[in-house]
Amino acid sequence: MDGNRRYPRFKVCRKHCRCSLRRTGAILMISKVGVIGAGSMGTAVAQSISRRAGEVFIFGRKKEIVDSINTDNRNANYFPGLRLNPNIRARLMGDRLDVAGCAAVVIAVPSSEVRSVVKAAGDDLSDQILVTVSKGLEYPSLKTMSEIIRDETGNPDMACFSGPTFADEIAYGHIAGATIGAGDDPSLRATMSDLFGEFILDFSDDLRAVELCGVLKNVYAIGTGMWDSVYSNHNEHYTFLNMCYKEMCTFLKAISHDKDIFTKFCCFGDFNLTANVDKSRNRTLGLMVGKKIVKTPYLESGVTFEGSRSVKGIIELADTHDIDLPIARFVYDVLSGNNNVRASVDTLVRKAP
Numbered sequence: 001m002d003g004n005r006r007y008p009r010f011k012v013c014r015k016h017c018r019c020s021l022r023r024t025g026a027i028l029m030i031s032k033v034g035v036i037g038a039g040s041m042g043t044a045v046a047q048s049i050s051r052r053a054g055e056v057f058i059f060g061r062k063k064e065i066v067d068s069i070n071t072d073n074r075n076a077n078y079f080p081g082l083r084l085n086p087n088i089r090a091r092l093m094g095d096r097l098d099v100a101g102c103a104a105v106v107i108a109v110p111s112s113e114v115r116s117v118v119k120a121a122g123d124d125l126s127d128q129i130l131v132t133v134s135k136g137l138e139y140p141s142l143k144t145m146s147e148i149i150r151d152e153t154g155n156p157d158m159a160c161f162s163g164p165t166f167a168d169e170i171a172y173g174h175i176a177g178a179t180i181g182a183g184d185d186p187s188l189r190a191t192m193s194d195l196f197g198e199f200i201l202d203f204s205d206d207l208r209a210v211e212l213c214g215v216l217k218n219v220y221a222i223g224t225g226m227w228d229s230v231y232s233n234h235n236e237h238y239t240f241l242n243m244c245y246k247e248m249c250t251f252l253k254a255i256s257h258d259k260d261i262f263t264k265f266c267c268f269g270d271f272n273l274t275a276n277v278d279k280s281r282n283r284t285l286g287l288m289v290g291k292k293i294v295k296t297p298y299l300e301s302g303v304t305f306e307g308s309r310s311v312k313g314i315i316e317l318a319d320t321h322d323i324d325l326p327i328a329r330f331v332y333d334v335l336s337g338n339n340n341v342r343a344s345v346d347t348l349v350r351k352a353p
């Protein structure tokens with residue numbers, strides 16, 4: 001990417017802005033931003049960015065959501081109680097994405113849909129900074145979301161946003177930290193800092209590793225849910241949590257050149273949030289499988305349980321680096337219906353070094 005390229009930004013101070021914005025007074029802002037996906041994360045990110053940008057356009061595929069945003073300043077399906085900022089508008093996704101003039105476009109659809117969505121947008125997404133918040137690993141290509149987006153758009157100006165960031169808490173403006181995975185181009189990083197200036201940010205130039213953190217933590221959150229369905233003492237819980245984090249770090253050490261990734265929000269923070277908090281969909285899936293509320297085999301779902309789709313890919317990826325991931329295998333075996341949780345947990349404990 002051209003290191004001297006500047007993205008459209010301008011200085012504004014808005015009286016109704018919140019937290020860090022109010023403290024800093026005058027801030028750099030981006031004029032126009034697009035968000036693809038009118039679900040929880042798309043709406044939450046749009047609300048956060050709208051406090052720093054001139055206009056934010058959410059692109060949704062459901063007419064009732066688009067109408068609800070445009071007529072009532074609400075996303076009635078996802079956050080009925082939240083009043084969206086008036087500079088958020090919605091557009092129905094049609095044959096073309098009208099993203100002209102957007103400095104950046106955030107992609108916030110489930111990972112299984114990312115390829116088809118960006119493929120359909122084609123050339124419309126060749127000229128902006130593209131930011132993925134979607135977390136997943138395509139199977140069998142083993143590509144991350146940014147790699148898929150680059151495949152389909154040919155656009156190299158790519159970043160990802162990942163960290164302990166539940167959508168509902170972002171939407172209501174609570175404090176959160178996040179890692180921006182991006183190359184080390186200062187202009188791109190400056191734009192990311194403007195867009196996500198409400199967050200406590202750290203950066204990594206290993207985009208793929210940041211994205212893989214978001215995949216791994218979902219796998220281990222499912223595993224922790226499974227474990228907790230059988231073992232419920234605090235010692236047991238944190239012992240397993242530590243075992244998961246160790247396994248995750250073993251993998252990351254082998255694949256990442258970012259030696260500090262283990263302390264970044266995308267790694268430690270997001271793993272802890274997803275594995276510990278019952279609001280996490282992947283942890284809940286593990287609990288429900290463990291308690292036999294959800295039947296196995298369970299490796300596909302229309303809902304956003306991305307960890308269940310990614311676990312096979314993570315195991316194959318680890319194999320290519322000659323790394324053994326016994327906990328990820330345990331998750332895969334249980335989800336595929338080849339083993340029950342108690343028997344697998346007992347094996348894991350016996351095998352643990």
Ligand SMILES: NC(=O)c1ccc[n+]([C@@H]2O[C@H](COP(=O)([O-])OP(=O)(O)OC[C@H]3O[C@@H](n4cnc5c(N)ncnc54)[C@H](O)[C@@H]3O)[C@@H](O)[C@H]2O)c1
Nearest residue numbers: 037038039040041061108109110111113133134135166167
């Ligand atoms: N929810 C969170 O707390 C959270 C936090 C961080 C990252 N994420 C990531 O964000 C991504 C989206 O998750 P979410 O929680 O917003 O899911 P969601 O189910 O709440 O929303 C997904 C939205 O995408 C839309 N969509 C699905 N397929 C589409 C298509 N082909 N074209 C256009 N729109 C389509 C759906 O209609 C829905 O509005 C996921 O990859 C998830 O991992 C979510």
